[in-house]
Amino acid sequence: MAEQTNFGKGALITGIALGVAACAFGVYIMNNGKVDRPQTQLNTDGGKAVAALEGVAVEAEAKSKLTHNIVDVAPEGATINGKPRYTPIFFSPELWQIAVDAEKKNTIIDIYDPTAQNIHEDVPNHWFISNGIADALGRADGLSIDSDSDGFTNREEFDAKTNPGSAESLPPLVQVGKTPKLEVVSITNASAVIGVDSTLAYESNPTSVGIKIFAKPGETKPILKYSDLKPGSTFGIAKDDDGKRFTIVGFEKAEYSDMSGNKSTESVVRVRDNVTAAEEKEFIIRSGSPSKPNAKGYDKHNAKGREIKDTTVELRVTAGSKAGETFKVQLKGTFTIPGTDITCVLESVDDSGSVNVHPNGVESPVNVPAAAK
Numbered sequence: 001m002a003e004q005t006n007f008g009k010g011a012l013i014t015g016i017a018l019g020v021a022a023c024a025f026g027v028y029i030m031n032n033g034k035v036d037r038p039q040t041q042l043n044t045d046g047g048k049a050v051a052a053l054e055g056v057a058v059e060a061e062a063k064s065k066l067t068h069n070i071v072d073v074a075p076e077g078a079t080i081n082g083k084p085r086y087t088p089i090f091f092s093p094e095l096w097q098i099a100v101d102a103e104k105k106n107t108i109i110d111i112y113d114p115t116a117q118n119i120h121e122d123v124p125n126h127w128f129i130s131n132g133i134a135d136a137l138g139r140a141d142g143l144s145i146d147s148d149s150d151g152f153t154n155r156e157e158f159d160a161k162t163n164p165g166s167a168e169s170l171p172p173l174v175q176v177g178k179t180p181k182l183e184v185v186s187i188t189n190a191s192a193v194i195g196v197d198s199t200l201a202y203e204s205n206p207t208s209v210g211i212k213i214f215a216k217p218g219e220t221k222p223i224l225k226y227s228d229l230k231p232g233s234t235f236g237i238a239k240d241d242d243g244k245r246f247t248i249v250g251f252e253k254a255e256y257s258d259m260s261g262n263k264s265t266e267s268v269v270r271v272r273d274n275v276t277a278a279e280e281k282e283f284i285i286r287s288g289s290p291s292k293p294n295a296k297g298y299d300k301h302n303a304k305g306r307e308i309k310d311t312t313v314e315l316r317v318t319a320g321s322k323a324g325e326t327f328k329v330q331l332k333g334t335f336t337i338p339g340t341d342i343t344c345v346l347e348s349v350d351d352s353g354s355v356n357v358h359p360n361g362v363e364s365p366v367n368v369p370a371a372a373k
Helices: 002-031 060-069 125-130 134-138 154-160 198-202
Strands: 092-099 106-110 182-196 209-214 224-229 246-257 263-273 282-285 306-317 326-330 334-336 343-349 355-359 366-368
Touching: 125 134, 182 263, 182 355, 182 366, 198 263, 246 282, 306 343, 326 334
Parallel strands: none
Antiparallel strands: 092 106, 182 209, 182 306, 209 224, 246 263, 263 282, 306 326, 334 343, 343 355, 355 366
């Protein structure tokens, strides 16, 4: 009987010894990186607590051993919807703890559960995950950032039902009720007067003509001169343009009345405006010193010379494959936004420096703001 008792004590002692040895061996293996540890998204920078559950304390030594398994997902001190950011629970990356009220009470949710409470307003948690931008889920600015750098925020992509993780999937650059991905770089108002050599009026079969450009009606000193322009020749109205805006189409005869009502026939030149947005692309110019329409009793038809007024807007694309590209369009002109098939008309210019463009097929115009200075 005594022998059996001693034997039982010996077995118990042996079992305890083996258990201690097994634990020690396990610790040794863990400390030497021999086993796989679960990867989590817990932030432990600066020796902060690795557990999100309130009331759970972790010793500094344990924290240091877990640090190398942690991947931070948000800037230090970030908040979600103005509330403190709560990290995933270190032993289960799927389970997150989030604040639910002003008293900083919290609840645990499974971010992979479609029915779970949303971390970001009305956007489901699984939307971030399924679109490959799970890192934005743990950021306070998760909806306002542009995860795929295509010029649209994650919120804009959610509203448009496009993929925020792909720069190839993006909303239309111009939408009614949305801030367009265009901005006004500059608005230029220019005017000039085209004058034609007075000798043209008396030539029966002219073959060429001289053109003078004046800054405005009533000027006597031209800013540009062109001579011996034949049909097919081009000319400009500014020193810094390419000199190809206007083309001489040919010569015609036109009848005019003087102040006494007497009529006479004169030779005139027909000109085509190659870039105007106005409906009248071609027009004739009566020769002689330029006069204002309606001046001295003359109507527009009888006026000499031709006054040109332009409003040109320079626009810049701010999203998509052509982001940063600029282009110019005249008031009332039609244009296609670079990198898209969206065609618009530049409808009007506001005193504030913004413009209104009207996309084809859309009922209302869209206001394009001036670029921030």
